[in-house]
Amino acid sequence: MAWIWYACAIVCGTGGLALMGWSLFGDRSRGRLRCPRCWYQIGPAVEAYPVTCPECGRTIARAKLLHRTRRRWRWTAVALLIAVVGGGLAVTPTLQRDGWAKYAPTTVLILAYRYAQPPKDPIIIHLESHFQKNDWDQIESTNLRPWQNALLARQCAAVLSDDEASVAQRNHALSLLPALGPRAVAALDPLVAIIEEDRKDELWDAVNAIRSFAPAGERAIPALTALAVRADSTGAYYTDTVIEALGDYGPAAEEAVPPLVVLLNNVPKGHFGGGASLKVVIQTLGRIGPGAAPSLRRLVQLAPDVLPHLRADCIEAVGAIDPLDAPCRPLIMAGLLDAEVRIRDVSAAITVRHEPLLTSTLDVLIEGLNAEDPQERLRAARALLSLGSAAAPARSQLETATRDGDRAIRLFAIEALAAIAKSESKDSLVLESLTQDHDPVVARAARRVLR
Numbered sequence: 001m002a003w004i005w006y007a008c009a010i011v012c013g014t015g016g017l018a019l020m021g022w023s024l025f026g027d028r029s030r031g032r033l034r035c036p037r038c039w040y041q042i043g044p045a046v047e048a049y050p051v052t053c054p055e056c057g058r059t060i061a062r063a064k065l066l067h068r069t070r071r072r073w074r075w076t077a078v079a080l081l082i083a084v085v086g087g088g089l090a091v092t093p094t095l096q097r098d099g100w101a102k103y104a105p106t107t108v109l110i111l112a113y114r115y116a117q118p119p120k121d122p123i124i125i126h127l128e129s130h131f132q133k134n135d136w137d138q139i140e141s142t143n144l145r146p147w148q149n150a151l152l153a154r155q156c157a158a159v160l161s162d163d164e165a166s167v168a169q170r171n172h173a174l175s176l177l178p179a180l181g182p183r184a185v186a187a188l189d190p191l192v193a194i195i196e197e198d199r200k201d202e203l204w205d206a207v208n209a210i211r212s213f214a215p216a217g218e219r220a221i222p223a224l225t226a227l228a229v230r231a232d233s234t235g236a237y238y239t240d241t242v243i244e245a246l247g248d249y250g251p252a253a254e255e256a257v258p259p260l261v262v263l264l265n266n267v268p269k270g271h272f273g274g275g276a277s278l279k280v281v282i283q284t285l286g287r288i289g290p291g292a293a294p295s296l297r298r299l300v301q302l303a304p305d306v307l308p309h310l311r312a313d314c315i316e317a318v319g320a321i322d323p324l325d326a327p328c329r330p331l332i333m334a335g336l337l338d339a340e341v342r343i344r345d346v347s348a349a350i351t352v353r354h355e356p357l358l359t360s361t362l363d364v365l366i367e368g369l370n371a372e373d374p375q376e377r378l379r380a381a382r383a384l385l386s387l388g389s390a391a392a393p394a395r396s397q398l399e400t401a402t403r404d405g406d407r408a409i410r411l412f413a414i415e416a417l418a419a420i421a422k423s424e425s426k427d428s429l430v431l432e433s434l435t436q437d438h439d440p441v442v443a444r445a446a447r448r449v450l451r
């Protein structure tokens with residue numbers, strides 16, 4: 001039936017055009033001398049200027065004024081209106097087929113967002129053409145301008161504050177906010193309201209959205225804190241994200257740390273493992289760094305009781321907070337002597353970063369290399385290997401250790417010497433001589449590290 005619309009459009013278009021032509025050019029002078037105000041024909045000729053119109057009394061100064069074209073502006077306006085109607089009729093079939101959203105500017109779509117019903121609404125569909133989604137169909141980012149992101153964030157806030165909004169609308173707004181980045185802070189109030197009203201199904205999304213603009217929106221901290229330490233949050237699906245969100249407010253550590261310490265204290269002593277949340281609490285405290293000092297004592301206390309992977313996290317957190325604190329030093333030292341390679345590596349990395357720690361540690365390890373107990377010598381050699389090139393001051397003791405009676409100690413010493421030599425790009429004579437060792441395993445190890 002589109003032809004009816006097109007036919008009407010053609011009629012309106014041609015009619016409007018004709019009317020416009022007539023109203024503007026239909027009544028030209030054609031040699032007549034007319035008053036430019038009342039259009040009275042003054043005469044076939046005028047003898048002298050100025051001349052006065054006998055009808056309306058206007059004084060006309062020049063001949064040109066008497067040759068004016070009479071324009072009917074009201075009819076021009078009517079013609080324009082008809083032309084606009086014609087244009088509207090012409091695009092009607094297309095709009096009926098595709099919907100107006102296809103032709104609307106992005107900003108108009110954003111302004112209409114709060115009235116759209118996901119997921120089928122053309123407004124949503126065309127707006128989503130500006131979004132990048134990941135493999136799970138989650139919106140990752142938008143290629144909108146920053147001010148458009150801010151405008152969209154306010155529209156999302158309007159949806160979340162609207163009691164009439166549907167679940168689909170709320171969910172879409174919540175999934176969209178993290179993609180808007182720092183601009184999503186415009187939706188802070190309704191997000192905090194979700195936490196305070198304890199809308200269970202939306203808690204994770206709300207906290208995740210808050211994470212996307214933290215550390216802006218510090219007003220969220222009290223709500224996040226209350227949620228983190230609430231009894232029913234233990235093991236809940238959103239708890240880890242809440243803890244991480246508190247970690248995002250590192251600059252406001254004095255507010256964010258106490259609830260994390262409460263969580264740390266809630267883990268019963270001897271509770272091995274402790275689950276994912278404990279790991280997140282420990283890592284978050286480490287991420288906060290020196291501001292998390294109130295948690296130091298408990299971390300040191302907790303480390304020996306938890307599983308090795310959590311112990312490594314404890315040591316890493318302690319290292320980021322204050323490794324030079326007196327109770328922390330033995331923990332890092334013990335980590336360096338540990339059999340678990342990750343615990344050793346984490347402890348070594350902290351030790352190497354802090355000069356006073358390194359000096360005292362090297363003293364202890366050098367002493368350990370000379371110990372009676374072969375286990376103690378082994379742990380010392382292994383720890384020196386973990387320290388890498390920082391173990392250089394222990395070189396001569398390590399060279400002595402390559403002649404140890406215990407093969408494992410010899411091998412660790414060779415590796416440690418190789419790490420030192422590599423950083424100095426200098427050949428080690430001791431390693432050269434070891435390639436001819438009577439023990440084939442040691443000789444092979446020496447050749448391998450020299451290669």
Ligand SMILES: [Zn+2]
Pocket residue numbers: 035036037038039040053054055056057058
């Ligand atoms: Zn006149």
